[in-house]
Amino acid sequence: MIKDTTVSKAILKRGFAELLKTIDSDVVIAGAGPSGLSASYYLARDGVNVVIFERALKVGGGMPGGGIGFPVIVIQEDGLEIINEFGISYEEFEKGYYTANSIECTAKLVAGAIDNHVRIINLTTVEDIMVKEGKTNGVVINRTAIELAKLHVDPISVRARFTIDATGHATELAKTLLKRKGIRLTTPSGGIEGEGPMWAERGEKDILLNTKEIFPNLYVTGMAANAVFGSPRMGPIFGGMLLSGKKVAELIKERL
Ligand code: 48H
Numbered sequence: 001m002i003k004d005t006t007v008s009k010a011i012l013k014r015g016f017a018e019l020l021k022t023i024d025s026d027v028v029i030a031g032a033g034p035s036g037l038s039a040s041y042y043l044a045r046d047g048v049n050v051v052i053f054e055r056a057l058k059v060g061g062g063m064p065g066g067g068i069g070f071p072v073i074v075i076q077e078d079g080l081e082i083i084n085e086f087g088i089s090y091e092e093f094e095k096g097y098y099t100a101n102s103i104e105c106t107a108k109l110v111a112g113a114i115d116n117h118v119r120i121i122n123l124t125t126v127e128d129i130m131v132k133e134g135k136t137n138g139v140v141i142n143r144t145a146i147e148l149a150k151l152h153v154d155p156i157s158v159r160a161r162f163t164i165d166a167t168g169h170a171t172e173l174a175k176t177l178l179k180r181k182g183i184r185l186t187t188p189s190g191g192i193e194g195e196g197p198m199w200a201e202r203g204e205k206d207i208l209l210n211t212k213e214i215f216p217n218l219y220v221t222g223m224a225a226n227a228v229f230g231s232p233r234m235g236p237i238f239g240g241m242l243l244s245g246k247k248v249a250e251l252i253k254e255r256l
């Protein structure tokens with residue numbers, strides 16, 4: 001016999017416990033797109049306690065949509081090391097250009113992260129960043145449904161030694177931080193430089209240079225890195241997203 005209320009209790013008990021475990025984390029990542037997932041894996045694989053808060057119901061950000069809705073992405077030579085690490089299959093299109101199924105990529109990135117104990121909490125938006133003595137020391141989260149309904153419901157805070165903005169084109173954490181008085185980022189203007197027009201070669205090169213700390217204890221990865229530092233977008237080529245995630249993980253591990 002299946003008791004309905006036992007199902008309810010199981011959901012509440014485990015759901016609450018999962019969220020509670022995130023309240024003191026080593027690293028909080030906002031966004032479960034390819035760069036956030038890659039960063040989480042390379043941190044958690046080395047024992048770092050990582051949580052990803054994802055606003056959407058689904059994970060993967062822009063990855064599962066591939067290019068114009070075909071579930072295909074392109075990976076360049078440099079990205080193959082990470083593709084192989086996750087056991088993702090690929091085909092050579094022509095020398096230096098490889099195609100992969102974007103749904104397989106997303107599924108395997110998520111599986112790799114979860115197998116290494118990354119906590120992924122979906123339907124949860126990072127709506128603010130905490131700053132104490134000139135450094136970020138955590139984030140402020142709320143349920144996405146509350147945000148969408150525009151209800152005035154107070155959020156809760158999560159402590160983290162390091163925070164990663166992996167929110168893609170929107171650069172949400174950087175934008176949120178800049179709303180606060182007296183804040184400057186480590187960009188030339190001190191603000192968000194804005195994304196440049198499509199140029200895959202340049203965009204994929206710059207992304208690794210742009211993956212860095214933008215405010216004490218706050219790092220940026222993926223598309224957000226190019227948007228913050230004014231580098232080009234690059235269309236459905238994804239090696240840079242994965243490499244950027246790996247790089248931000250390495251930068252943070254040096255400091256933990
Ligand atoms: C919690 C949030 C919040 C928030 C947003 O867009 P993404 O896939 O980001 P990346 O950088 O990992 O990958 C970029 C890639 O998908 C892409 O767009 C490319 C390559 N474009 C090239 C081009 O030319 O257009 O994922 C970001 C994730 C999404 O799932 C959002 O829902 C989530 O972040 N998110 N989560 N709190 N405040 N804001």
